Amino acid sequence: xxxxxxxxxxxxxxxxxxxxxxxxxxxxxxxxxxxxxxxxxxxxxxxxxxxxxxxxxxxxxxxxxxxxxxxxxxxxxxxxxxxxxxxxxxxxxxxxxxxxxxxxxxxxxxxxxxxxxxxxxxxxxxxxxxxxxxxxxxxxxxxxxxxxxxxxxxxxxxxxxxxxxxxxxxxxxxxxxxxxxxxxxxxxxxxxxxxxxxxxxxxxxxxxxxxxxxxxxxxxxxxxxxxxxxxxxxxxxxxxxxxxxxxxxxxxxxxxxxxxxxxxxxxxxxxxxxxxxxxxxxxxxxxxxxxxxxxxxxxxxxxxxxxxxxxxxxxxxxxxxxxxxxxxxxxxxxxxxxxxxxxxxxxxxxxxxxxxxxxxxxxxxxxxxxxxxxxxxxxxxxxxxxxxxxxxxxxxxxxx
Ligand code: 4IA
Numbered sequence: 001x002x003x004x005x006x007x008x009x010x011x012x013x014x015x016x017x018x019x020x021x022x023x024x025x026x027x028x029x030x031x032x033x034x035x036x037x038x039x040x041x042x043x044x045x046x047x048x049x050x051x052x053x054x055x056x057x058x059x060x061x062x063x064x065x066x067x068x069x070x071x072x073x074x075x076x077x078x079x080x081x082x083x084x085x086x087x088x089x090x091x092x093x094x095x096x097x098x099x100x101x102x103x104x105x106x107x108x109x110x111x112x113x114x115x116x117x118x119x120x121x122x123x124x125x126x127x128x129x130x131x132x133x134x135x136x137x138x139x140x141x142x143x144x145x146x147x148x149x150x151x152x153x154x155x156x157x158x159x160x161x162x163x164x165x166x167x168x169x170x171x172x173x174x175x176x177x178x179x180x181x182x183x184x185x186x187x188x189x190x191x192x193x194x195x196x197x198x199x200x201x202x203x204x205x206x207x208x209x210x211x212x213x214x215x216x217x218x219x220x221x222x223x224x225x226x227x228x229x230x231x232x233x234x235x236x237x238x239x240x241x242x243x244x245x246x247x248x249x250x251x252x253x254x255x256x257x258x259x260x261x262x263x264x265x266x267x268x269x270x271x272x273x274x275x276x277x278x279x280x281x282x283x284x285x286x287x288x289x290x291x292x293x294x295x296x297x298x299x300x301x302x303x304x305x306x307x308x309x310x311x312x313x314x315x316x317x318x319x320x321x322x323x324x325x326x327x328x329x330x331x332x333x334x335x336x337x338x339x340x341x342x343x344x345x346x347x348x349x350x351x352x353x354x355x356x357x358x359x360x361x362x363x364x365x366x367x368x369x370x371x372x373x374x375x376x377x378x379x380x381x382x383x384x385x386x387x388x389x390x391x392x393x394x395x396x397x398x399x400x
Contacts (some may be wrong), residue, residue, distance in 0.1 A: 009302045010035040015043045016288065016311070017177045022383050025287070026328075029316035037300035040189060044073060045201050046290070046309040047302075050316035052323035052340070054300055058291055058312055059344040065291035065310060068092040071175030072290055073103055073309060077079035082175050082187055083194065086238070087231050089322020096346065099232060102223050103350045106214045110341035114209075115154050122150045123361040127369050132398050135376065138256070138393040143249035146362055151241050154354075155233075157200055166321070169242035170384060176289070177385025191246035197237055201230035211236055240351055244358045249378055250283035251276050251363055254330045256373040261332050266400070269367035275332035276359030280328045283340035287388050289343070314340045315321050315388065371397040 004011050012035055014028050015021060021028055032039055032050035039048045049055050058065045068091055070076040076085060085091070087099045098137065105111075126146045130136055144166065152162050174186040199205060205213035215236075216229045224232065255262040255275070265271050277358060293308045318339050319327035344347035349355065366373075377394035 003142070006040070006305055007082070008036075009038055009040045009047070011040045012048075013042055016048075016313070017044075017180055017182070017385050018043070019383055023381060025315065025388075026319070029313060029319065032317055033320055033322075036302070038302035038304070041311065044309075046073065046311050046314070047304055047314065048311040049299070049315035050320075052317040052320040052338075055312045055314060055317035055340055056344055057299065057339075058310055059340065059347070062092060062291075062346055063293055064297050066092050066294050067096070067291065069292035070290070074308060075292055075307070077292075077307070082232065086235055087228055088235050088350070089239070093346065099224065100346070100350060101343055102215065102218045103232060103235065104236060105218070106211050107351050107354055108156045111171060111211070111214065112357060115150070115354075116357065117159040118153075119150050119357060120361045122146065123365040125149075127179075127365045133367065134398075135394070135396045136269070138142050138252045138373075138395045139245075139249055139297070139336060139382075139390050140392070142252060142362075143245050143389075146248060147241055147244045147358060149293060150358070151244070154211055155236060155240070156207035156212045158205060158207070161196050161200070164193045165237065165241055166245070169238060169240060170387070172238045173242065173286075173384050173386035175385075182385050197234060198230070200237065201233040203229065206233065221400075236351070240354070242387060243351075244355050246283075246285035246387050247276065247280055247355060247359055248362055249389045249393070251279035251359060252366075252395075253379070253393055254279045254282060255363075255366070256375050256393070258330050259372070261319065261330055262367075262373060265332055265363065265367045266371070269364050271332050272363035272367055273356060273360040274334070274336060275363050276356065277336040277339070278330060278332050278334050279359075280341035281318045281334075281336050283388060284318050284341050285388055286315055286343075287315045287386060289386075303362050312340075314343070369400050370397045371400045374398075 029050060032048060035328045037051055037054050037222050041048050049058055070090055097147060171186040171190050174182045177183050203216040212233045218224050219226050219229050265275050289312050291310045293304050293306050295306050318341055321327050342352050374396045376396050377392045380391045382389050382391035
């Protein structure tokens with residue numbers, strides 16, 4: 001409940017990193033939005049924004065709401081980061097501008113062209129396997145299996161050790177959260193995953209032609225220094241797999257829960273891209289992120305001092321009734337532009353073309369070849385401080 005209002009900012013006692021919150025965040029998202037444009041969360045001593053307008057405003061003022069002090073709860077000005085800071089995610093202009101340009105080139109429309117065919121063929125192959133099985137776990141056998149069949153190869157990773165990729169990503173996303181059990185246990189168990197990742201980021205371990213080798217080639221172009229390249233590869237390994245796993249998982253979960261929307265998709269498979277985008281809005285695989293204030297600032301009437309953490313509830317913004325008609329309805333024909341599931345502004349997802357293509361190809365294959373997706377058992381939730389998604393989703397599909 002709202003405990004008090006101080007300096008015009010309502011204080012709430014909600015813990016947005018508790019398991020009970022993850023199980024059903026929606027009523028609390030509403031409370032956060034309705035309490036005011038800016039709130040204060042006493043549990044973690046942070047400001048919070050949950051309305052679309054304020055989330056968008058914070059994302060689009062990177063000079064005031066910086067990333068270089070970390071985009072998790074930990075303030076890098078006060079605490080050493082758990083791993084060397086990301087050169088792109090946890091950086092501000094001008095440093096960010098250069099590394100962002102490099103990853104933009106590596107993940108450009110031209111680069112996507114080189115992998116399109118393989119991604120599309122892999123989606124068809126995956127659906128072949130699933131149609132053969134009929135009954136399967138849509139998380140392990142679809143949402144994880146499909147990205148795992150394409151992304152590590154596109155990066156240029158050797159076959160050995162790939163089982164570390166999802167545990168490492170899960171660690172990265174848990175580590176943005178507060179020092180709760182999820183974060184502490186993830187970090188305690190992280191040594192083997194971290195050493196795997198560090199090794200795979202080295203130039204000699206990345207096969208020619210992949211995204212990883214392309215990053216290292218930018219050293220030869222003089223765009224980055226040799227020690228910067230492995231850290232930028234690390235960004236792709238951190239951000240490129242678990243996000244699309246949870247995005248595709250969200251989309252399949254939506255299409256299974258809302259059969260009228262799957263019917264609509266089947267009648268027009270060109271809606272696949274928007275159906276995926278709407279799933280990203282509706283479920284928001286990346287739920288939250290922080291910024292840190294670089295000065296005293298007024299935001300929608302609230303005074304926020306310098307050096308404060310501001311928690312952005314991307315998922316709440318993506319269902320803010322001030323911004324969206326029927327925000328709690330999954331509608332594959334909705335105009336999804338403006339959702340903040342990929343962020344907004346200078347840090348907006350640099351891999352979004354690859355992510356959207358993965359989602360689109362898989363949903364297009366399902367739309368053309370599957371008549372029905374039925375949920376056959378109770379889905380179970382996977383708990384993470386930043387990512388929202390399922391652990392298991394038992395389904396049976398019927399061929400078209
Ligand atoms: C990085 C926000 C999320 C998708 C993300 C996580 C890690 C990194 C970037 C983005 O390590 O650079």
